[in-house]
Amino acid sequence: MISEQLLRGLREHDPRGIARAISLVEENDPLADEILSSIDDSLVDQAMVLGITGPPGAGKSTLTDRIISKYRSQGSRVGVIAVDPSSPISGGAILGDRIRMMGHALDKDVVVRSMATRGRLGGLCAAAGAAVRILAGSGCSVIIIETVGVGQSEMDIIRLADITALVLAPGLGDDIQAMKAGLLEVADILIVNKADCAGAETLAMDMECIAREGGNKKNTTQVCMTTASEGKGIDELLAAIETVDASHRESGERRTRREKAYDLEVLDWAIEMIKPSIIEKIENLGHARKGAPRLLASKLLGQNNLG
Amino acid sequence: MAEQKKTYRVLIGKPGLDGHDRGAKFIARALRDAGFEVVYTGIRRTPEEIAAAAVQEDVSAVGLSLLSGAHMSLFPAVVKALKNSGAGDIPVLGGGVIPDEDIALLKEAGINAVYTPGTPVDKIIGAFRAACETQKSGRN
Amino acid sequence: MEKHPAHIDWEKELAKNLNRFPERKEKFTNHGGEEVPRLALPDKIDDAYVENIGFPGQYPYTRGVQPTMYRGRFWTMRQYAGFSTAAESNKRYRYLLEQGTTGLSIAFDLPTQIGYDSDHQMAAGEVGKVGVAIDSLADMEILFDQIPLDKVSTSMTINAPAAILLAMYVAVGEQQGIESSKLKGTIQNDILKEYVARGTYIFPPKPSLRLITDIFKWCTEHTPDFNTISISGYHIREAGSTAVQEVAFTLANGITYVQAALDAGLELDNFAPRLSFFFNASSDILEEVSKFRAARRLWARIMKERFNAQKPSSRMLRFHTQTAGYTLTAQQIDNNIVRVALQALSAVLGGTQSLHTNSRDEALALPTEDSVRTALRTQQVIAHESGVASSVDPLAGSYFIEQLTDRIEAQASELIAKIDKAGGVVPAIEDGFIQRQIENSAYEYQQEIEKGERIIVGVNEFKIEEKTKPSLLRVDPEVEKAQVQSLKELRQRRDNRKVEEALANLSECALSSSNLMPEILAAVKTYATLGEICQVLRKVFGEYRG
Ligand SMILES: Nc1nc2c(ncn2[C@@H]2O[C@H](COP(=O)(O)OP(=O)(O)OP(=O)(O)O)[C@@H](O)[C@H]2O)c(=O)[nH]1
Ligand SMILES: [Mg+2]
Secondary structure: OOOHHHHHHHHHOOOOHHHHHHHHHOOOHHHHHHHHOOOOOHHHHHHEEEEEEEOOOHHHHHHHHHHHHHHOOOOOOEEEEEEEOOOHHHHHOOOOOOHHHHHHHHOOOEEEEEEEEEOOOOOHHHHHHOOOOOOHHHOOEEEEEEEOOOOHHHHHHHHOOOOOEEEEEEOHHHHHHHHOOOOOOOOOOOEOOOOOOOOOOHEEEEEEEEHHHHHOOOOOOOOEEHHHHHOOOOOOHHHHHHHHHHHHHHHHHHHHHHHHHHHHHHHHHHHHHHHHHHHHHHHHHHOOOOOOHHHHHHHHHHHOOOO | OOOOOOOEEEEEEOOOOOOOOOHHHHHHHHHHHOOOEEEOOOOOOOOOHHHHHHHOOOOOEEEEEEEEOOHHHHHHHHHHHHHHOOOOOOOOEEEOOOOOHHHHHHHHHHOOOOOOOOHHHHHHHHHHHHHHHHHHHHOO | OOOOHHHHHHHHHHHHHHHHOOOOOOOOOOOOOOOOOOOOOOOOHHHHHHHHHOOOOOOOOOOOOOHHHHHOOOOOOEEOOOOOOHHHHHHHHHHHHHOOOOEEEEOOOOOHHOOOOOOOOHHOOOOOOOOOOOOOOOHHHHHOOOOOOOOOOOEEEOOHHHHHHHHHHHHHHHOOOOOOOHHOOOOEEOOOOHHHHHOOOOOOOHHHHHHHHHHHHHHHHOOOEEEEEEEEEEHHHHHHOOOOOOOOOOHHHHHHHHHHHHHHHHHHHHHHHHHEEEEOOOOOHHHHHHHHHHHHHHHHHHHHHHHHOOOOOHHOOEEEEEEOHOOOOOOOOHHHHHHHHHHHHHHOOOOOOOEOOOOOOOOOOOHHHHHHHHHHHHHHHHHHOOOOHHOOOOOOOOOOOOHHHHHHHHHHHHHHHHHOOOHHHHHHHOOOOOHHHHHHHHHHHHHHHHOOOOOOOOOOOOOOOOOOOOOOEOOOOHHHHHHHHHHHHHHHHHHHHHHHHHHHHHHHHHOOOOOOHHHHHHHHOOOOOOOHHHHHHHHHHHHOOO
8 A cells, every 4th residue: 555655654764755745745635644644743843843034045045055964963854845936827836945955965864845835825834834744754853944035825834933034135125125024023033144245244233123123022033144155154043043942942932833833734724625625616606607706605615514 | 716737846957067057947947837846956966966856856757958968877877866766767858969879878778758959848848748647647 | 621530540550550560461352353441431530430439449449459450360260179088189289280270279078177087976977078188287298298388379168277277287388398478378267157157167256256366466477478367258148148148247247357356456457458258159140240349349438437447458358259059950950051150250240359160060969070170161261252351340330230239238238237236246146136137038039939939940940851860979988987097097106295285285375365376386286186176175165056
């Protein structure tokens, strides 16, 4: 039986087995339930999920590559979920984050998986959440989710993380202004990358200010400067991650976030599950497009015994 | 309505030292525009790295592009590396400046198909789609 | 009518020039025996004309960098070639020299270009494939055996490890008893375009720029006749850019090198005259001619206005041209001869200083000797039969050409301004701006072909069934084995203590800010290999990952 084989593969850290398992949940295959229920929850609980977000080109993947190296040198097994947007027109996607992490390609204890948003609103969160579980179940104690901080769906999946780092870089100017408001709310760590470039100091000072201002809500926000391309500042970054993690554990923030993420995932899966049947119903209705769509929707849901 | 068509995942790789990636990038984009999810490895990869990435990304086909003339050693090396990682079922398609007499030899060495400059892109996309379908159906 | 003062100046310059460098013939005539004018001019020469078009050999050099152009001397016909091993290449170079060639152009294989020795695992399958494999000074000695380096000018397509190959060249010269100041040639040494278009980078941008300025500095003192860089738009175009992008990105790279050298404390008018350029000649003849003219004028203005260059030679854009490889088709390959001829014509009409014409079979494999000859003959036909070399910048004053020249210059300037705004070329490379621009253009161009909106003869129109296969040249796989073997022997033969010592010194130097050239030269002389030297530098500088 294929799932038997798969489950064994997962347990034995077989790259192919892990990769297959993620595909099956991503494709909403019937086997997904079996795979996910086989996963040891305690491993999922123990793993640290780190979200890395920020504007395009800020250096998220390069930074992820360096963070991987550090955790590997400490002996941790690392999983990465790198999310890129799907083309709204064709549905296809180019998944290019991996390019910067190819140095780890032959390391069996680094599992990198690229995922496209596939235009799913919550669905991405559901699939990525399942991928996190699979990676944790296959022994990854650190799991990094890289995603571009632009669209809502990309932002949503950051809520899966225990700790979120927002990567900024000098020269991205206006983008950063626009992002400030929303992103700073979710960021535990502000990383000013490309510290080797002009303007990094100023940006870091700006960020320090903002981090202090936001103090009323939580004053744990840390600012780090890195030069990912040269591997500089990574030790300090890891120390900051550790600090945040420790304080989250102590304050109960970690548990709160996990619970919220859990609920969110349940909701997303529920939507994912009913969506196909509703789509089918709409397609088969053969109805005249009359009346308020809302009325038809509640009628459909009523039939679904969900209204 | 959201299309429920299957989304295939493929990997485009450039083994060896050749840095001319115009063709590889074009194919990657054309595949994306045809609805594929395309993992691109960038230039200057070893066959082993390409195979490892293909396995981790669970792709249904691998496309290789090479213009330096080293295809006779590098293309079969990718096929071999895939086999060694238990992924011999993932088909490998090749493209580049490749003389006809080499194409036959490459096919013998397990390369699914080889395309030379001037091949219409629709034909290449079709070949990827067919290769993905075969690979997927052979799975279960 | 009174002559414009600039016109009078030019006539004086011309007279001096003719005295020193007489033209090829006393009289240039057409078939009917009628004299062909040296320089056709408008009836009325006003300030606007002088400012924008002007006279050949005078700022802003729109009409060319020399007053008599090809009436004085044809462009250099320089064919790029490299053949698997040093010994075989040496044979070919000596043959070419016996035939009267004075310019050698050396192609290296990819491992050499990327700083790997032939026995490195990344080199497997690539040794000797696209050019000659050079692992150490020993190979370089064979490459130039019995070739007197003071008698030839050698162009080397080498970028990331340019300093090492230059050092080897200097060392071979020394062995022949030739002072470095007598050496003539060009190293490509243009790393920036490698990041965006060609891929043979090793180190990150910053240390790469340091290597380049170290070379500039060392060369002004030791090899004053060497072109220290060939700033290349060729590969940018091959990667799919438009003509405007080719000009913009190339000149922006040029600006970056100039700035880096100034920042390193070099004197502008000392190194600027040794900068040279390398462009692509593609199929749209009129656009290409305008492109070359626009590039020349724009560079002159940049050097004068932005950098305040004083010497005329600092403001002159001198360039090599190669016909566009990407336009060659694998179908009906004889059509390529025609394409190459048209492209070569545009380069000559655009005032190139040297030219490489591609061979008809290059879309299939390495060119055969026959097709290389035809490519060279194409240049000779243009030079001796077409008549375009008898008059300077003969297309000047055409409404079409002048307007297009203006437009390309304006659009390229705009793009350069955008790059400036992004903080310069290096940041624009780092966040992928330049790569994306090139990729988008490449994608559009190819889509036009796919949709049949752009006709490529023999590919998407006028197709035929082709039966006969052209004969192709290929590299014997034994070459790799032999090269690896001789490298192994070298490592046993040389004094490894000296090698270690030299490499340690180099490492120390790399960590400091001293000029790297002397230590590289010292290391090369101990027969430290290219790969070993690059490894030392990789450790200190890190590696760039695309
Ligand atoms: N100068 C400098 N460049 C850097 C640094 N970190 C990354 N880069 C460069 O920035 C570019 C983008 O880096 P990526 O890691 O791909 O950025 P990203 O945020 O993952 O980009 P997307 O996934 O496309 O959104 C690359 O060219 C890197 O080499 C840094 O610290 N300094
Ligand atoms: Mg990324």
